[in-house]
Amino acid sequence: MNSVLMTTTKSVSRILLGLSVLMNAALAFGAELPEFSALPDWSGTWSRRGGTVFDSGSWTLNGVSTHPSQPGAGVSAPGTRAHPPYNTEWEAVYQEHLALRDAGLFPDPLTRCISHGFPRIFNALAPVEFVVRPEQTWILAEHTRATMRIYTDGSEHPPAEARWHNFYGHSVGHWEGDTLVFTTVALKGWRDNDSVLDRSGLVLSDQAHATTRIHRTRENGEDLLLVEITLEDPLALTAPWVVEKRFYKDAEVTRIFDYECNEYNRAIVDDQGRSMILDEDGKVLNY
């Protein structure tokens, strides 16, 4: 066999082997990936409207709304829709956190530049991008440079004993028409006291899991992505808790910029939960 023929044969063999590996991987996942052209258009940037909290009733300070423009702001009693259906133990934790928040002493991990995690990414400030591909959807939040990956390639969650619990957990999903449906497991929760759902101090356990549905719709002439999250937690909640976030399409000229939180962070949190502001020499300015 001459060298040209041998080289060609090897190249074809490698291509066939590569295709075989890819096909086997796809078959192993049982994937029937949608065509890219069949996926909805979620391009551009989207900005959340409404509060940065899930329990809208917690948008208060000492019983007074800290942001009067927020509809529904006010004191929310346990048992109302806005209030998470905590069991007694976790309700006590939440009330303790709310009291700390009112005193300016809740140690928000964000002050230490720790990323939002899920589901707090849907409370992130600044625009968010939703990058839709057949095998994955990425949610990219400018604030804290957050990235969340949702696998839609037919793969499944790891078995419980093999899960690494982290800020964003593990998400797999599928498309129901134009709606992305995904489940999230392996969250950190409050196990290390560094992952919260919002600054009110709303926390869940590391056994929390969620089902999220996102679809594009129009309301009052505006484009928006409606995010509905059903949170369940056998340790902290007595019933599923459904929360909703709305992201409105920004003008096409909107651009995302870099956000390296540790670039020049002049705020630190002391052991009492106080946010200390430092001058250039490291001296505390505000206490």
Added chain:
Amino acid sequence: MNKVLKVIFIGFSILGCQLATAHHSTVGQIEETSMEINGVVKEFQFKNPHSWIQIMVKDDSGQEVEWSVEWLIPNILMRQGYNPATFRPGDEVRVRLRQHVSGSPMGEFDGAIKADGSIVGRWD
């Protein structure tokens, strides 16, 4: 300002109100009413997670005091049309801010008027 930019500006201005306390809590730390200082910009720290305007201000005894005035995150400021050159070292400024309750020379930025009369931020 054209209509599109106006909508963006208003939208991000509303967002900016949330961002003022986005990174760290200011609960109970900031005066509700604004005060004014007159001084010269030493440095505009256009950096994450929050921007700071360092301003040299002469106190009643004639001594210079450095004020730290906190503003929004640079990303939001960029979308509002500001940039690192919005304040330059040596700029004479009249600044409106809400001072820290401790009386320290620091506070949250509301707005400023520069020597050429241009307004930065809010000056209602």
